[in-house]
Amino acid sequence: MIPQLTNSSVCMRDPQRVQEILEAMLKAGSNTVQVISDFDMTLTRFAYNGKRCPTCHNILDNCKLISNDCKEELKELLNTYYPIEIDSSRSIADKLPLMVEWWTKAHELLVQQKIKKDLLAIVVRDSDARLRDGYQLLFDHLYEHKIPLLIFSAGIGDILEEVIRQAGVFHPNVKVISNYMDFDESGVLRAFKGELIHIYNKREGALLNTDHFQELRTRTNVLLLGDSLGDLTMADGVQDMENILKIGFLNDKVDERKQSYLDSYDIVLVKDETLEVPNAIMRYLTGNK
Numbered sequence: 107m108i109p110q111l112t113n114s115s116v117c118m119r120d121p122q123r124v125q126e127i128l129e130a131m132l133k134a135g136s137n138t139v140q141v142i143s144d145f146d147m148t149l150t151r152f153a154y155n156g157k158r159c160p161t162c163h164n165i166l167d168n169c170k171l172i173s174n175d176c177k178e179e180l181k182e183l184l185n186t187y188y189p190i191e192i193d194s195s196r197s198i199a200d201k202l203p204l205m206v207e208w209w210t211k212a213h214e215l216l217v218q219q220k221i222k223k224d225l226l227a228i229v230v231r232d233s234d235a236r237l238r239d240g241y242q243l244l245f246d247h248l249y250e251h252k253i254p255l256l257i258f259s260a261g262i263g264d265i266l267e268e269v270i271r272q273a274g275v276f277h278p279n280v281k282v283i284s285n286y287m288d289f290d291e292s293g294v295l296r297a298f299k300g301e302l303i304h305i306y307n308k309r310e311g312a313l314l315n316t317d318h319f320q321e322l323r324t325r326t327n328v329l330l331l332g333d334s335l336g337d338l339t340m341a342d343g344v345q346d347m348e349n350i351l352k353i354g355f356l357n358d359k360v361d362e363r364k365q366s367y368l369d370s371y372d373i374v375l376v377k378d379e380t381l382e383v384p385n386a387i388m389r390y391l392t393g394n395k
């Protein structure tokens with residue numbers, strides 16, 4: 107039905123079920139569809155030319171606004187907590203407090219650096235941030251077909267917005283839920299706003315944004331894109347959901363994590379740095395237009 111679903115990167119536990127969901131969504135019409143996507147390592151690449159690409163946090167961690175001592179501390183945090191984040195032998199309940207600890211410590215360190223708001227655009231421009239191949243097509247296609255795109259990220263909203271703005275795809279149909287920086291009157295970072303969003307509390311974040319989901323109450327068919335098991339709860343605020351198709355990017359520790367991804371996502375994209383499959387699915391849902 108969709109030739110790209112036979113790509114070597116594509117794994118499905120139940121291809122028949124995927125076909126049924128796609129047919130139901132096609133029948134409902136693209137005016138009932140919304141896309142909910144994670145950002146880091148989902149819309150952005152995991153690696154490029156054999157080198158890891160940065161997350162929103164890493165863009166700041168490694169920039170010239172951060173002192174060398176602070177860079178070292180942030181790197182130590184990454185080396186301590188990232189292996190925990192992707193450890194398939196530990197439960198989410200076990201990892202959750204440690205993830206809160208990671209985000210909290212990193213944000214405290216960033217706040218101490220007195221980062222200036224007006225330098226963020228330069229920081230992003232000078233970074234190795236890289237959206238996945240096919241991003242332009244995805245963002246433009248959703249915009250042309252008036253399909254809402256919610257980017258739900260535990261990264262840093264100000265950095266995320268700058269990445270998509272500089273890529274020329276921050277269209278009016280895009281809404282971002284993320285951790286936003288709070289600047290004082292002279293434009294210096296003094297805190298992070300609101301409730302912390304980390305990798306395992308997106309359900310709570312979704313339930314706090316009832317207004318957004320209420321506005322989209324006719325969009326009862328969801329295409330969800332994520333790269334972690336925490337991303338599966340991003341659509342928990344959607345009202346009267348009819349169908350959901352979950353696509354998961356499996357970027358790291360593939361052998362250890364493949365089964366849990368197959369059990370949770372309808373389509374698993376293994377070490378696939380492109381948006382070829384989501385783009386093919388969107389083309390199918392919009393009648394190949």
Ligand SMILES: Nc1ccn([C@@H]2O[C@H](COP(=O)(O)O)[C@@H](O)[C@H]2O)c(=O)n1
Pocket residue numbers: 144145146147161162163164184188191208209212258259260261305
């Ligand atoms: N100090 C930190 C905290 C988190 N990360 C990474 O950010 C990712 C979260 O963003 P999503 O857009 O994927 O929700 C997460 O996977 C962490 O690995 C970081 O790099 N530094």
